[in-house]
Amino acid sequence: MVSTLVLTLRTVVEQRLKQEFKGGKFDDIVIPPVEHDDSEISKFKQDNKLSPSEILTLLIALVPHVSPEFFSNIIAEYLPNGGDFPAFGGVKGKNHRGILPTGETVLYILAGNDIGKRVEVAKLFDEEHLFAQKSVLYIEAVPAGEPKMSGRLIMDEEYVDLFLSGKLSRPKLSSDFPAQRISTNLEWSDLVLRQKTLEEIRELETWLNYNDRLLDEWGMHDKIKPGFRVLFYGPSGTGKTMTTCLLGKYTRRDVYRVDLSMVISKYIGETEKNLSGLFNKAEHKDWILFFDEADSLFGKRTNVRDAHDKYANQEVSYLLQRIEAHRGLVILASNMKGNIDSAFTRRFNAFVEFVPPEINEREKLWQVYMPPKSKIHNDIQLDQLAKNYELTGANIVNIIQYAGLLTVKQGNVILKKDALLAGIKKEYKKEGKILQQ
Incomplete structure (x- = not known):
């Protein structure tokens, strides 16, 4: 042709x-x-x-x-x-x-x-x-x-x-496109969240699957703002990134995590330029834009004390305009809801809280991420691990990886409790917690 x-x-x-x-x-x-x-x-x-x-x-x-x-x-x-x-x-x-x-x-x-x-x-x-x-x-x-x-x-x-x-290529992370595609091989069944959180996530999935039909078949283009804006907030490691990837996977959309280190610039006008390139590229694409650790870009505006404050506030205002006009799903992730500027939160369609898992959820996380039973020593009791150690899903993944590597290094073929405890101790130390023996 x-x-x-x-x-x-x-x-x-x-x-x-x-x-x-x-x-x-x-x-x-x-x-x-x-x-x-x-x-x-x-x-x-x-x-x-x-x-x-x-x-x-x-x-x-x-x-x-x-x-x-x-x-x-x-x-x-x-x-x-x-x-x-x-x-x-x-x-x-x-x-x-x-x-x-x-x-x-x-x-x-x-x-x-x-x-x-x-x-x-x-x-x-x-x-x-x-x-x-x-x-x-x-x-x-x-x-x-x-x-x-x-x-x-x-x-x-x-x-x-x-x-x-005959193939639509995907953009690569660069100075012109400060975002990287992320994905997961996991399934919804691997996601361990509170029931309330899961229900709110299903609402997002509904928007992704049916919003175009609402706009087209019901003639709602002039009555509903384009796009959907949501805040995921909660401690690190509670499933915000994994949830975003699963939303993309099950609605057949690419997820792009915005690299804020490549967006934010100390030079006047450069941050807006970087954001403009990103949103222009994403316009009319069925992408999910994911702003992880969004506080640095979406944080509260300051009182104007000098020229730097003035331009920093202008950046927030510009970003607010672009997000509000964007037609796709934009997810902001933050450790705390209160860290995000109220100008953004007023325009969010939804807030989804991710909380640290409780005992029964931690036990399920241990079950999901542990290797096959044939690789686990019988001295490991997952219910006791869940009861004794307050850990997030990300912590548990790190612990199992560390313990597995330690086991292989030592020439063993069975994962033992001592290796897991060494991994738990390492995670506690990393987060400044004291491990009670």
Whole structure:
């Protein structure tokens, strides 16, 4: 399909250049019909009911990725001795040796020198257009004072991969995308929480599964705010991250944990820039955004004593706007509910408290994470471990891992109580607790 579309684009570009260089009149170009097939670009065209101009714009952005010499070779046929051709637009890249299309390239191919048509074509890059709404392609920002349309035409890497390989790639953690995908191999049955907490989690699962139907089938788009915002709060190790991963797993959504160390900057305006890139990328994606240890970014605003306080408060205000406008699920995790700025909490749809497990819950956690019975010595009584040691799920996982490694190191094949007690002692010491023997 891509090769056929490239030939279609070549036909269209040649029509425009013949009008330019062979004395023809600048008329509307004739776009050859494109047959539908099972390719991803064809499906995208069908699903979004793309117009011929929109299809060509997609192709103009995509073609350098499959045929770097595409535009250079065509232009060389009409300018064999070289020379500048500013009407066509295009720029040279740092590594790419061919012509990279710009917004001006799209205007020229689709509208020639017809000012009215060029204005209409430029609307393809409005924020309301599906290209922007779905983060498919955009015009790269240009230096102040230069025409906007002279910026490079850039297709999002995810769509480049989708159209060329048939697979939608996932963004990787970088300075441009300060978030990392997280997942779990565990099941809901492995999650040990209080019944009240579990019921509140099921409400989130209901929103993820049925909110689109409510908005579409019931016509509620104008009456309900987009997205869902929830605060998970409670001590570390009580299941906040695992719950988030399970929500993603069972609703078939990717979960991205935001790396706040890459978001927060001491330089004025950089934090907002980093947040903007993150939310722009996540817009119209079925992702769950997870802000772990959110206090550092969502904490209470301070009284303005100096310029630093002023800009810190501006960051919180900007983040508030972006979260409120985001259409997906945003989960903030904090050790304490009171640490989060009230401006955010007033706008949360739900609060879910994660509390340390009690005796019966701790026993179930020991049961879930212990190795098979054949690997456990009969001197280990899980009910006694649950009764005697106040531990979270994360503590118990760490203890079993430590004890297991210690057992293997010693050349043993059976996990004994002494190894577990050594792990418990280590966890208590790490948290500044005194282990009562």
